[in-house]
Amino acid sequence: MKKIQTLATDCESGSRTTDVKKSSGVTRPNMTKAILIGLLGFALWYIIYKQLEPFSYFFAYSIVGLEKGSHLGEAIQFFVYDTPKVMMLLTLIVFVIGMIRSFFTQERTRKYLAGKRETAGNVMAALLGIVTPFCSCSAVPLFLGFVQAGVPLGVTFSFLIAAPMVNEIAVVLLYGLLGWKVAALYLFTGIMIAIISGWIIGRFKLEHWIEDWVQAMRASEAIVVEEELTWADRIGRGREAVRDIVGKVWIYVVAGIGVGAAIHGYVPEAFMASIMGKDAWWSVPAAVVVGIPMYSNAAGIVPVVEALLGKGAALGTVLAFMMSVIALSLPEMVILRKVLKPKLIAVFIAVVGTGILFTGFLFNQII
């Protein structure tokens, strides 16, 4: 182990010197050029974005010639407006986040959190959970890494909860489709649930419910391969993220908006009020339970959320449903089972589920 460690650091310092040479000579003009192209691209993006709504009306009522106010007309207008709008927002944000993420590697996050006490650590972990690159299948190695680095269990959970739940794609889509207030509420409550749930799990002192072989690893050392990235590299990371994520989720987005459009055009205005309205208190726990086995990424669920809200479903109920779908997913539990004993997974579901329930009831009360 020790031998590998030194080899890795040797190679790291070797690559660093070559990179320094590169960055002093070539990257500066490249960076100015990159910023200029970026601004130009954004201006173009904005001009097209602003034309989408008038175009959708023009398309549905003039080109296709549907009657204003008809079911089919409304459904088609909604679809033609929302699909390019969501895709454009998604592309922009995934690109920017992809670039930001090149600054926050899991190694750096881990090193940073290892020195933190609980409470402050929970807050930091929840915030870092938003910007650190993470996918549900790397949950286990990440968990191992945190345990190995001596990050407290509760702080680790704050990270594990925040990472999927406070999803940047969801924030942007909520902003684009429902306005900044709903987006801010989602962001704030998501972070709070991650902080508080992690803190509670930390208080329970459940370290003995981690699988034994994980416990045994605490003493071993982690290999860190730090890379020096140029601005061109970071832009490349942004572009890769767009190709990866947008290429993967577009079909869900289109399908989600399709369902949304159907609800928008055909379901009567107050239909959801009786099932998912404020007066139906049981709808919040029901929404959480229904959400657990459903597995969707944030991008696919938001258009459905928009349509439900438009038809009289209460905001708290819909937020609870959405959080349950993305934060409490069955596949992730199955993966986590490899490192956690079933009791700890049960505690995890119970604590996070309670947090989501609380959020749902709270918003139904105050809004």
Added chain:
Amino acid sequence: MEIKVCGPGCASCEKAQKTVEAAIAAKQIQATLTKVTDFQEIAQLGIFSTPAVVVNGEVKCVGRVPKQSEVEEWLS
């Protein structure tokens, strides 16, 4: 040459595997490529984010899919 690709088998890990295979083919070298999917084994190598590529016992990249040009450089 001994190459290991570490990852539980998600999409990015598959991509890393393919990239390494392509690099080996392009460089036309003799190499044994093993896929490490067991979490315990991966952790024992000191790797805590996947995918990761190990060449002759040296960890070359952690937590991302490398570019083929990078891998070719590691192989030479």
